[in-house]
Amino acid sequence: MTEHDSVAALNEVRAGISRAASDYERDPASITLVAVSKLFPPQEIEPVLAAGQRVFGENYVQEANAKWPGLRQRYPDVELHLIGPLQSNKAKEAVALFDVIETLDRPSLAEALAKEIAKQGKAPRLLVQVNTGEEPQKGGLMPSELDGFLDRCRSLGLTVEGLMCIPPAEDPPSPHFALLNAMAAKHDLKTLSMGMSADYDPAIQLGATHVRVGSAIFGMRATKG
Numbered sequence: 001m002t003e004h005d006s007v008a009a010l011n012e013v014r015a016g017i018s019r020a021a022s023d024y025e026r027d028p029a030s031i032t033l034v035a036v037s038k039l040f041p042p043q044e045i046e047p048v049l050a051a052g053q054r055v056f057g058e059n060y061v062q063e064a065n066a067k068w069p070g071l072r073q074r075y076p077d078v079e080l081h082l083i084g085p086l087q088s089n090k091a092k093e094a095v096a097l098f099d100v101i102e103t104l105d106r107p108s109l110a111e112a113l114a115k116e117i118a119k120q121g122k123a124p125r126l127l128v129q130v131n132t133g134e135e136p137q138k139g140g141l142m143p144s145e146l147d148g149f150l151d152r153c154r155s156l157g158l159t160v161e162g163l164m165c166i167p168p169a170e171d172p173p174s175p176h177f178a179l180l181n182a183m184a185a186k187h188d189l190k191t192l193s194m195g196m197s198a199d200y201d202p203a204i205q206l207g208a209t210h211v212r213v214g215s216a217i218f219g220m221r222a223t224k225g
């Protein structure tokens with residue numbers, strides 16, 4: 001079996017992002033690649049770190065806590081994003097571990113995070129996940145709830161930096177990206193996390209500042225379970 005070459009794949013994704021930036025007249029420096037390393041062990045993440053990638057996304061607090069403290073000893077300038085659903089009882093661990101939490105999506109979680117941020121004196125950057133497809137099984141606020149939720153966050157002393165979405169798998173993604181962009185513009189939020197391996201190009205066209213790319217870099221994931 002030939003081994004997956006994640007460094008070659010990383011370079012292809014980087015080239016794809018540069019190409020999209022140029023096609024859509026975006027400053028390439030305004031687009032951050034979040035390399036999604038969920039379900040890959042440290043030894044498969046290492047080569048990507050050695051190739052200079054520093055921003056990573058993980059979905060599961062426990063898994064990330066098992067992997068990243070060790071990797072961070074050698075790469076202290078890593079920026080770690082939580083991109084999976086966060087239970088309020090994991091807020092403490094999440095605040096301690098992550099630099100960015102992209103999945104703030106309900107008042108009870110906002111309260112738990114505000115409490116931990118005050119306690120730990122450490123504030124991860126926060127994105128609100130919006131369920132643009134209004135799918136019942138998926139995390140994220142309904143679009144109609146965003147205004148009230150941002151007010152609630154402000155009243156808790158939380159600074160929301162931007163928005164994140166995961167469009168429904170069966171939909172063309174662009175209308176979801178356009179909707180997220182419009183919601184961010186309305187609230188003067190600067191960060192837009194949208195686009196994955198299959199659709200980071202249209203996400204960049206529609207204003208993504210962060211694209212979350214996993215399988216196009218690391219190859220096929222084992223399923224969790």
Ligand SMILES: *Cc1c(COP(=O)(O)O)cnc(C)c1O
Nearest residue numbers: 036083196197212213214215216
């Ligand atoms: C797994 C995951 C990704 C990466 O998906 P790929 O299709 O492998 O690029 C991006 N965002 C979220 C929220 C994910 O859970």
